[in-house]
Amino acid sequence: MNIFGKRLSRAVHRQAIAVVLMAMGAVIVATIALMLVTGYPFDRVLFEAVSAFGTVGLSTGITYELPPAAEVILAALMFLGRIGPLFSExxxxxxxxxxxxxxxxxxxxxxxxxxxxxxxxxxxxxxxxxxxxxxxxxxxxxxxxxxxxxxxxxxxxxxxxxxxxxxxxxxxxxxxxxxxxxxxxxxxxxxxxxxxxxxxxxxxxxxxxxxxxFPEKDMGRRVAHLVRGAAMDYLEVERGYAMAKISPPQVIRGIPLGQTGIRKSHGITVTAYKTLAEQWRNADNQTVVNEGDTILIVGPTAQVEAFAQLR
Incomplete structure (x- = not known):
């Protein structure tokens, strides 16, 4: 929502409406109570109530004539008017x-x-x-x-x-x-x-x-891997350690991952996989991946990059 050229979220909008309604409710209730206690007309006690709630110190001149009950009401309004900043978001x-x-x-x-x-x-x-x-x-x-x-x-x-x-x-x-x-x-x-x-x-x-x-540097590296076509997605978790989403190369297709020996031979680990018909799942030693699947690998940056080049 845009108000006076400023973009406001729905949460802020709802919160503002709630605050305004509560403030109006407090002032109206206090005004009615003051009318009952003092007998003064609506316009005069409304001014006193609004002034007290806003803690601005203005008065129509009746403040010193108010009975104790009315003074308590105004004091309560002044407290409500200042409690927001005391307990602010x-x-x-x-x-x-x-x-x-x-x-x-x-x-x-x-x-x-x-x-x-x-x-x-x-x-x-x-x-x-x-x-x-x-x-x-x-x-x-x-x-x-x-x-x-x-x-x-x-x-x-x-x-x-x-x-x-x-x-x-x-x-x-x-x-x-x-x-x-x-x-x-x-x-x-x-x-x-x-x-x-x-x-x-x-x-x-x-x-x-x-x-x-290094946002620009990290993004440049990531895009470079995507442009080369070696990975569907690539992320260097920290210096020297990376993660990549790739298609499984021939060397690991059709056999349980535990029998491929890729941790020793290539220095990487397959942590998750996804078939065309399923969502992502955690991979274990019994997992078998095939052509058309997608795998997530992690390991030292050089090993991840090298494994991503395999077909």
């Missing part, structure tokens, strides 16, 4: 385990944040661009314009309370490095950082960043 979500802070909402960071949201993970998005922040208002759990290189700013945003933080700053090596350094100083348990290049990646690793990722 932000405070609760910061403490949740399934939440991630994403710093930098460029192409990589925004795609990551939206995918996390789609999977049910709460996301705090941070970027220095007001335009970018506005574009994600209502899309992420929370989005803030801030300078992530300053420790005090991240503390105010409670980033140090997150279990996982991703530094996805796209083209500013200095900002990315300083942000990672601040997060390490804040003792964030798990830090992921996007490396802009090999040298930047080495710096992040030397700082102590737990996971350094």
């Amino acid at each position: 932000k405070s609760r979500r910061i403490a949740e385990a399934d939440s991630v802070a994403v710093i930098g909402l460029g192409r990589f960071g925004s795609a990551l944040a939206e995918e996390l949201m789609a999977s049910g993970t709460e996301v705090l998005g941070i970027d220095v661009s007001e335009e970018i922040v506005q574009s994600f208002n209502g899309v992420l759990t929370q989005v803030v314009r801030a300078d992530s290189t300053k420790e005090e700013v991240l503390r105010q945003l409670a980033v140090d309370q997150f279990d996982r933080v991703v530094v996805a700053i796209g083209d500013d090596v200095q900002a990315s490095t300083l942000t990672a350094s601040v997060l390490l100083h804040l003792n964030v348990p798990v830090i992921w950082a996007k490396a802009i290049g090999e040298q930047h990646g080495r710096i992040l690793e030397q700082l102590g960043v737990h996971h350094v990722i």
Whole structure:
């Protein structure tokens, strides 16, 4: 849903409607109660009720004339008007385990944040661009314009309370490095950082960043394997270890996997398989694969690449 040019999720829309209805209900009930207690007309007590709920301090001049019962009603309204910020979504979500802070909402960071949201993970998005922040208002759990290189700013945003933080700053090596350094100083348990290049990646690793990722480089390798036609899909899990989806080569067709000896001869393991008529299943020593099936193999990168070339 788009409101004033901003895209809002259905969940945010429903939540906003619920909050408005509850606020209106509280004010109306309080107004009726004030009319019964004080005898003042509807318009005057409505103004007092709205002012109390909004905690704006305005009055028609009857506040000091109100009986104790009316004062209690107004005090309750003032409490309700302020209880939201005291128990805000932000405070609760910061403490949740399934939440991630994403710093930098460029192409990589925004795609990551939206995918996390789609999977049910709460996301705090941070970027220095007001335009970018506005574009994600209502899309992420929370989005803030801030300078992530300053420790005090991240503390105010409670980033140090997150279990996982991703530094996805796209083209500013200095900002990315300083942000990672601040997060390490804040003792964030798990830090992921996007490396802009090999040298930047080495710096992040030397700082102590737990996971350094090279999106462009990793995607280039993956696409290269797909273009060569050696694999239907390919993923390097970490340096030196990979996973590939391929068609079973002749050497393992028609016999139980346990009798093929591929772990010794080729250094890879078939972990799952899929026939044309079935869904994916875990593979074991008794599994037999045939032409037309699809298998999932894992192992050292060089061995996986070599096995994927077999026909």
